[in-house]
Structure formats: C-alpha cells, structure tokens
Amino acid sequence: MQQFARILIDHVALPVIVIDGTPFDLRPLVADITPAAIASGVLDNVDTSALASIKGPYDYLAPIDGVRQFAATGFNYRKHIEEFKMVPPTEPEVFLKAMSSITGPNDPVSRGPNPGTKLDWEVELAIVIGREARDIAAADAQDYIFGYVCINDISDRATQVDSLGGQHLVRAKSRAGYSPIGPYLVTGVDGANLDLWTKLNGHVEQQGNTSDMLFSISEMLAYFSKHMTLLPGDILATGTPPGVGFGKNKFMKPGDVLECGIEHLGAQRHVILV
Template structure:
C-alpha cells in the first residue's frame, strides 16, 4: 500500500508520499500528481529511500490536479436501498459530476445562494483510473486501477428531484465545492472491505463497509467502460452507504462541521458556509 497526497507549503504545491509520520517529497520524480503523472507509470515503482522528508506546517490539497472526468453511480449499497425504500437496481446507474466541483479535503463547502437548498452528504469510495479503460472485463479491472480516494458526493436534494419526481443528478451534485476528495490517494488495498463513515457536528450519520455493495468495484468499472471511455486520473465514484440526510429529512446548515473518512484513505473535515 502507498499513500500519495498533494500539499501546499508557502507558495509551493508539493506532491508527496506519506510514509508513516513522514511526508516524502516526490518532486524529484514528478512536478505534481496529475493524470499525466499517473499515466507515465513513474509512481508505480520508485526508490523510496531517495526521497527527502518535508518538515514544517503544510496544507493538504485535493490529491490529484487536473481531473478530466468524474463518472459516478448511486443506489449501490443494500442498506442504502432499504433506508430510501427504492427498488434494488438491476444494473448500475450512470451519471457525471462536473470536474469543477472537486475541492480539497479540508476546504469549506459553500451551500450556495438558493435559500431552498437541502444540502446532503454522501461518503464514497472512488476509483482512480490508471490506464485507458474501455470495454474491459471485470476480471481484468484491477489492472486498470491506479488507486482510490475518499469522495464526498455533496448533493442538493432540492434540485435533485423536480415537481414531477424526475431525478436530475448532474445539476444537484456539480456546484463548486460539492466534490471534496482526499486527503490520500491510496494504492494496493482491497476495495471490497473498507469502512466508510460520516459525522455531522461530531455525531455519526453514516457507517458502512464496501462489502455491502450491490455491484462490486471491479464489476462497476467494467460496466462503466462499456458505456464510456475512461482515461488515467479519472475518478469513478461507487455509491454511498446508508445514513444520508435525505433518508432522515435532515440537511446541512451554515456553520455545521461535516467530516467523513474511509479506511486507509484518510479523513476530511469541512465547515459549511453560505
């Protein structure tokens, strides 16, 4: 397992390897963690001993810069289906979040100017594509994955469903700051046995495990590859476990503190602002 991240120190953006308590500078290998750096294969194998540690105060950024696509799915956890009382899907849902919604793991989330916003949380395991994927098989999917990040699929439920009960997922999930990712981009984990959680103001709202998925990670990636071309650095969000605000009719307000995390991928913390 390797944990990559991007940090800012002063005016410098620094790609790093997190090794225990040390932050190791990757700038001798790559200028930044980008789709191009992932595609190059440089991060697949390198001499850790040659990397220099970074000291001092740092700020964590989104762990990938320049993401091109954010495909996503919903209704992929059995217990989430139960809490929303909706039919179990027979195939994955396919939609996209705007890449411009992505933000860092500790940045504020802006609620937006609409007073009717119903701001909700959705912690999700997201696949980071490592090589071009189209029409691949589930048994080969692992070879197309570079790693995984924690993504909070922030959603405005007021604009997600219209008066005729039609769903509009792209518009509900694509405003700036509605896609925090990080802090770590982690490789070499079993994606089907990781814990996910969300807290609002210190209280647990979501607790789940990817073993509850209806469509497992490799099957999900193969399915998406049959409908779209994915390239290195793309992020595929795989759905959320139970405990979302929509299931409780309880939503985020200005001043709330939203936290979420996934095993080995780190934890996020955000203040909700107007």
C-alpha cells in the same frame, strides 16, 4: 500500500508520498500528481529511500491535479437501498459531476445562494483509473485501477428532484466545492473491504463497509467502460452507505462541521458556509 497526496506550502503545490503520517517530497520523480504521471508508471512501487521529508505547516489539496472525467453511480449499497425501501437496480446508474466541483479534503463548503438548499452528505470510495479502459471485462478490471480516494458527494436535494419527481443528479452535485477529495490517493489496498463513515457536528451519520456494495468494483468499472472511455486519472465514485440526510430530512446549515473518512484513505473536515 502507498499513500500519495498533494500539499500546499507557501502557495506552492507539492506532490508527496506519506509514510507514517510524514510527507516525503516526490519532486525528484514527478512535478505533480497528474493523469500523465499516473499513466507513466513512475508512481508504481516508489522507492522512498532517497526522498526528503517535508516539515509543516501545510494544507492538503485534492490528491490529483487535472482530472479529466468524474463519473459516479448511485444506490450501490444494499443497506442504503433497504433504508429507502427501493427495488435493487439491475445495472449500475451512470452520471457525471463537473470537474469544477472538486475541492480539497479540508476546504470549507458553501451552500450556495439558494435559501431553499437542502445540503446533504455522501461519503464514497472512488476508483482512480490507471490506464485507458474501454469495453473491458470485469475479470480484467483490476488491471486498470491505479488506486482509490475518499470523496464526499455533496448534493443539494432541493435541486435534485423536480416537481414531477424527476432526478437531476448533475445539477444537484456539481456546484463548486461539492466534491471534496482526499486527502490520500492510495494504492495497494483491497477496495472491496474498507470501513467508511460520516459525522456531522461530531454525530455519526453514516457507517458502513465497501463489502456491502451491490455491484462490485470490477463490475462497475467494466460497465462504465462500455459506455465511456475511461482515462488515466479519471475518478469513478462507487456509491454511498446508508445514513444520508435525505432519508432523515436532516440537512446541513451554515456553521456545521462535516467530517468523513475511509480506512487507509484518510479523513476530511469541512465547515459549511452560507
């Protein structure tokens, strides 16, 4: 397992590999963690013996700079489907999020100017693409995965559903700050068996495991590749476990503290702003 990250020290972004909680400077190998760096293969099986450790203080940034495409799916956990008493979908849903919604794993999140906002949380495992994928088979999908990141697919439920019940996922999930990512970009883990969780003000709201997915990681990656060309560094979010606020009529307000995390991928913490 390798844990990559990007940290901010004195207004400078540094690429690092994290070993037992300590970041080591990757600049002898790459200028930054970007789609080009991922595609080059230089981050595969990094030899850390000659890398220098970095002392704090520092802040974590989103672990990839220059993401070009951010795709996502919904209702992909069996227990999440059950809590909404839905008929399981027969194929994955496909939608996109704006790149400008990406933010760091500990940045504050602004609700936005609409006083009627119903701000919700969705912890999700996201695939990071390692090489161009187009019309691939599920049996070959693992060859196209570089690693995984934790995201929180923050959503405004007030703008997600219109007065006729129509879904508007892009507008509900694309405001600036609505896609916290990180802290780690992790390779060499089994994405099909990872614990994930969300807390609001210290109270556990979501708890699940990626083994509960309806469509597997390989199935989703193959499906998405048939509808769009996936590029190195692209992010594909794989859905959320049960416990979102929408099902409880419970939404975030200014001053709330939102936390989420995934096994091996690290934890996020956000203060909710007006």
